[in-house]
Structures are given as C-alpha cells and as structure tokens.
Amino acid sequence: MNNIKAYIEQHKDRFLDELLHLLRVPSISADPEYKQDVLKASEIIKSRLIEAGVDYAEICETPGYPIVYAEKIIDRSLPTVLVYGHYDVQPADPLELWTSGPFEPVIKKTPLHPEGAIFARGACDDKGQMYMHVKAFELMMNTETLPCNVKFMIEGEEEVGSESLEGFLKSNREKLACDVILISDTGILANDIPSITTGLRGLSYVEVEVTGPNRDLHSGLYGGAVANPINILSKMIASLQDENNRVTIPGFYDDVETLSMEERAEMAKAPFNLEDYKKALELSDVYGEEGYSTMERNSIRPTLDVNGIWGGYTGEGAKTVIASKAFAKISMRLVPGQDPDKITKLFCDHFQNIAPKSVKVKTMPHHGGMPYVSPTNDNGYKAASMAMEETYGKKPVPVRSGGSIPIVALFEQELKVKSILLGFGLDSDAIHSPNEHYGLFNYFKGIETIPYFYKNYTELKQKH
Ligand code: BES
Ligand code: MN
Ligand code: MN
DSSP states (O other), rough: OEEEEEEEHHHHHHHHHHHHHHHHHHTTTTGGHHHHHHHHHHHHHHHHHHHHOOSSEEEEEEESSSSSEEHHHOOOOSOOOEEEEEBBBOOOOOOOOOOSSSSSSSEEEEEEEEEEEEEEEETTTTTHHHHHHHHHHHHHTTOOOOEEEEEEEEOOOOOGGGGTTTHHHHTTTTTOOEEEEEESSSBBBBTTTTTTEEEOOOOEEEEEEEOSSSSOEEESSTTSSSOOOOHHHHHHHHHTTTTTOOOTTTTTTTTOOOOOHHHHHHTTTTTOOHHHHHHHHOOOSSSOTTTTHHHHHHSSOEEEEEEEESOOOOOSSOOOOOOOOEEEEEEEEEEETOHHHHHHHHHHHHHTTSSSTSSEEEEEOOOBBEEEESSSSSHHHHHHHHHHHHHHSOOOOEEEEEEEEEEEEHHHHHOOOEEEEEBBBBBGTTTTTTEEEEHHHHHHHHHHHHHHHHHHHHHHHHOO
C-alpha cells in the first residue's frame, strides 16, 4: 500500500491546515457560553465528511449537543466499520498556564515530539485523533482503496458524560448497525512502542456538601465549640482510604474482577520505567495501593480521588472565619465487575454514615460510566495489531488504560458490538491540562495506520 504514504505526503499541508481550523473553534461542552462554537464544530465536521466523499451526512439533534452521523455504503454484503469520536473539548482553564492561546494552535518542538506538536485544547483529545479518521477515509476514497462500508458517529458531549447517547443508540439501532467500532481517543506507550488499549475504567462521580452552623462564624468567638465543616470534610475524606491506600467504603471491592498471577505477569511485560515516570512528574516517589505496581494501580485497580475541594475564605490575606459549608467533588475509577450505580450508592450511604451528628451532609451524584475490557483474539484486535505492525514495524502491546469512555460499554450493551481502541496520543500530551498537544508524527501515523485496519479487518472477516 505504497499509495498511502504518497497520498499523505502530497496532502500533508492541507491535512494539517484543516485540523488547525477545527482547533480554532472553542467547542467547550461544559460551558454554555460556548454553545454556538460547539454547534459550529459539528457543522465543520459534517462539511468535511461530505467533502471527503460520504454518501450523506446529517446533524442529529439530541436533548444536548448534536451527533454528526455520516455513511458510505459501498456494498451491503461487505463488513461495516463504525467510527466514533468527539468534537467537544474540555475547558481550557487555568489559562495563565498556557504558553500560547488554547484556541490559537501553534506548532512547537518538545523532547518527545522532535518533529513538532500542535499545541491547542482538543489537539489530542479528541479533535486531532477524530480528524485522522476523516482524512484516512478521504485517502481511501481518492485512492480507490476503501474495502468496506463506513459509518461515522461524532458526538459533542463526551467531556460532559455523553448523556444523550444512550437514547440515541436505543432509537437508532438500525442506522448504527455495524461489525466493529473503531475509536481513536486513547494513547500509545511511546512513539516507538505502539500499543492498543484493551480496557477502560468506569467512573462514579459524586459531589458532596457538608453544612455546619447556619451562617459563617467568627473563628475566635465560636472556634472550638462548633463543628467546622471544612475540618470535618477533610477528616471524612481522609478516612476514605486506609494506611495501605485501600478504599474503606464497605463493599467497594466486592465485585472487582481480580487478574490471575499469569495475567499480571503478562501485563508487567509492557515497557515501563518507574524512574522516567517519576522524573517526568518531578516526584520523589510514587504513591498508591499496597501490593500493586504503578501500571496496575492506574489500570486494573479501582481508585478514589478528590477532584476539587472548596469552602471558606480563600481570598487575599487572612480572614478569621468558620464557614457554614464545605464542598468537594469526588471521583471513583472503576474496573470490570464494578457497577457505577451500585458504587455511587455505597459511597453516598457510607458518606452519610461517617458524618458526625454536628454536621449535615448532602451527596449529589453526577454522570458515571461502565468499565470495559476487550478480547485480544478477535478480528478487530488482530486487524488493529497487524495495521500497527505494518506502519510502526513493531507488534503493538495490549494495554489496559486508566481513563474512561463511557460510550464504549454502552455500544456493547445496546449494539452488541465490541470497540477497538486504536489511539495514537501519549500520556504526556497533557490532555485536559494546560498546553495540551498532539505530535505531528502521531497525527500522520494515525492517518497512515487506519487504512490498514480497514483492509485487514475486511480480509479477516471474509475468511470466515
Ligand atoms: N479520551 C478521554 C479518555 C481517555 C484518555 C481514555 C486517554 C484513555 C486514555 C476522554 O475524552 C475523557 O476524558 N473521558 C473522561 C470521562 C468522561 C465521563 C468525562 C475521563 O476519563 O475522565
Ligand atoms: Mn476523549
Ligand atoms: Mn477527555
């Protein structure tokens, strides 16, 4: 497939310009102020899909942001690949930590990206990775190498929990019918160590509010005699993990699927250097659940983390005050076996139980998501593995990721189809953080690899 490289070489500048154009649209789904921009991003993607050669494309309205749907059906008897991605992005704050505007993409070199990387919110998560699929499709159309049918489903609410998706899947089963789902919204271990994501963690997310006295009080006149909700909240949170860093919520680990020693030994073969890891984060040591390696802690083990905590006086200087209320946002990453609704309930009940009588506690669950694991011996995985082997010259390693993409378990539940997580980002690409970036190498390597997946998958499928 020599024509792939030649086509990319010939259209490189345009492929990049088109992505930069999309990155200039601040499609932040979490902030209603950016509503018009989120909608604009969906329109751009629809137009680009039409230009690339789909039979038709439409903007499907949902109770939230729309889903861009498009398809190219060449022959109903051939397999169908459904591409999923998202055009919404995370908020860009804190803005002052960006070295260039989050929506003014620029290309800069980094130690891990000597060829340059595109710095912008959404560069890697997920506009850059999603757009590789649009360009790979264009390439296959224009070189007459598209071997099967393609459907695109690009959503705009992934970063806020994909709340409209379950309804959309349930009412569009026919339209979305496919043999395999292909997603680039994860990463690889390194640019010279290709990998394929074979699992994602689930998510349970709860906001808590602790109320002490009915108003803010003078901390001298009342200090010591009434419950300080910030002190209490801190104690309650601290008690959620024991001295071995295990979560103390009763029943939390009950349904966790444990891996066999063989599986853990297999996992430990994936290249990982603890010293480099610590160095990159400027840590003198790592931290986590006793008895597990760093790689295990952030993939096959569930966790609990405070994502935000606030209350009281945080302005300039000192104000001697006991706040009436304290708040926190707490997330739990879940692994196969654990059910987000069940864990959310266990958390809420426990949090009420451990509260002293002197405060009132409110728990407010947010969106969650189911964990996911995929086999490494089916046609989808084999096609992806062979594709990477062809373009990287190395067989990719299967890796379970710590992140979450709730739609993936929903796809399996509603469409009964497995997803292949063929991502090309690096963990160090700073997704969700200031200075998010995506390597030019990664962008073009993705565009190059995707057509091989289609070819391999179609061939494997036709053998059976
Ligand atoms: N693309 C990420 C998830 C991801 C990144 C998985 C890297 C594996 C490797 C996705 O956009 C995301 O951020 N998901 C959220 C979940 C969602 C419910 C807000 C997450 O993992 O926090
Ligand atoms: Mn994403
Ligand atoms: Mn994300």
